[in-house]
Amino acid sequence: MSQQFAFRMKLLPGYEEEYEKRHREIWPELVKLLKDSGVQDYSIYLDKETSTLFAVQTVKGESSSQDLGNTEIVQRWWAYMADIMETNKDNSPVTVPLKEVFTL
Template identity: 40%
Template sequence: MIRKAFLITAKPGLSMEYQKRHNPIWPELEQTLKDHGVSNYSIFLHEATHSLFGYLEVADEELFLRIAETEVCQRWWKYMTEVLICEEGNAAKAQEDMLSEVFHLD
C-alpha cells in the first residue's frame, strides 16, 4: 500500500461549505475512488488556518493517477474550486501541495 498526503486550503469563511460538500460525497465519485485503488481516505481541517490535510492509501500509483482522467473527478475538482484556494482564477482544480513522508509507525 502506498501512503499519500496533501494540503489544500479552504477559502476564508467556506470551511463549513467544504465539509458540507463531502457529507456525503457523490456516490459515483466514491465508486471511482474505490475503482482506482483508493482506501483509508481521510481529510482533516485545521480551523485556524483553513488548511485541509488529506491522507489516503493507494494500491497502485499508475492506477491512482488515472483518476484525473475520469469525468466525475474533473467535475468534482471544478465544483470544489468554488470553496478552495486555487493558483489561478479559472483553475480546473484547487492548489494542492503533496507532502513527503518523514516518519511512519505501524
C-alpha cells in the same frame, strides 16, 4: 502493495461548514471511481486557524486520486468545489505533496 500519499490544500476562509457538508454528501459515483482506482482509505483534516486541509490516502498500486483528473466525474467535482478552495486554472485544487517524516 499499498502505499500512502499525503498532501495539503487550501480552503477559502469561512467555508469550513460548506466543505464538510459537500463531503458528507459526496457523490456515490465519485466514491466508486476512487475505490475502483485503488483508493482504500482517504481522510482529510482541517486546520481551522489557517484554513489548510491535510489529506492522507492509502492506495493499492502506484497512483493516487491525484491521477484521476482526466475523468469527467473528477472534473465535475473540481468545478463544484472551486468556489470554496484555492484552485488551478483547470479548477483542480492547488495541492502540495507532503513528505513523510515519521511513522510508528
